[in-house]
């Protein structure tokens with residue numbers, strides 16, 4: 001029986017059985033605002049929800065998973081102005097970047113990726129309905145939700161004082177856009193959830209920083225319109241930090257996925273690093289570079305491990321609020337490729353790139369010539385590129401092989 005820590009009830013809740021009774025489990029995660037490339041904090045969130053989805057399906061709950069793209073936003077408009085592009089071109093560029101990064105990380109694609117600009121009419125319809133029902137009111141620069149009307153505000157975050165908030169913003173500079181304005185952020189998710197999954201869903205996921213006000217406001221909007229719970233279970237992943245401080249783009253300490261990719265980092269190592277902490281705990285990106293040896297040791301065990309088999313200890317750990325650190329320990333104790341696959345770890349032999357092969361051959365020649373210092377410099381060069389060097393002696397001649 002799967003139990004998950006529900007931010008709403010503040011306890012471990014059994015998975016709702018709505019999915020098994022009425023078809024697929026409905027799961028939604030707030031997606032990225034597409035004005036920049038994704039960093040290691042995004043990787044943590046979407047790897048976590050990817051592992052959750054794999055686990056739910058393994059345990060017999062097919063999932064319909066939706067994750068949105070916020071493709072209209074002040075930051076996107078600013079980026080478009082800077083780069084002399086349209087907002088759509090900016091959004092397309094970073095959506096492509098998102099897929100490159102997350103395909104690389106072996107994150108399974110969602111069933112749907114709704115984009116805000118494709119839901120303008122639906123959102124405008126909601127705004128109108130809220131105005132008609134007195135749930136919202138017009139101001140000079142848009143439409144605001146009437147917070148005081150929603151009596152159960154604060155159920156998720158404890159912030160019980162609901163201030164009015166925008167659901168629509170008029171922007172006189174954006175005359176070309178629909179109605180000279182655009183949706184505010186919170187309303188987007190409420191509408192896209194309703195349009196893709198329905199009025200009530202099973203699991204709503206997001207980063208810890210979205211609990212307030214974003215998710216609280218999603219609840220206020222959806223529940224005041226439909227009078228039923230927006231989501232049965234609310235899950236939130238912890239922050240990624242940098243030496244105890246918040247990791248962020250503005251601090252300049254964020255590791256970008258495309259840089260890790262360009263540097264030949266093994267995507268499995270990144271996934272391993274994410275999963276060796278529990279998803280609700282903070283995770284320090286400083287530790288990323290230090291998990292290399294642990295990952296290598298697990299990977300080496302997995303290379304020759306049996307294909308099939310899932311141990312009771314692994315099931316127990318994963319059922320218990322997705323306790324991946326314990327699941328990884330279990331995998332190390334009794335490795336199988338099936339359990340690795342359930343965590344999204346892809347175990348394969350890596351083909352050696354030509355430049356690495358050439359360096360290895362150079363080292364072999366230098367060793368034959370007894371140029372030890374130069375040979376060691378080449379070895380260090382190969383190691384720095386993430387490969388391990390193995391020296392052999394075959395019939396009196398040096399031979400060098402490499403592995404990851």
Ligand SMILES: [Zn+2]
Nearest residue numbers: 030031189214
């Ligand atoms: Zn959202």
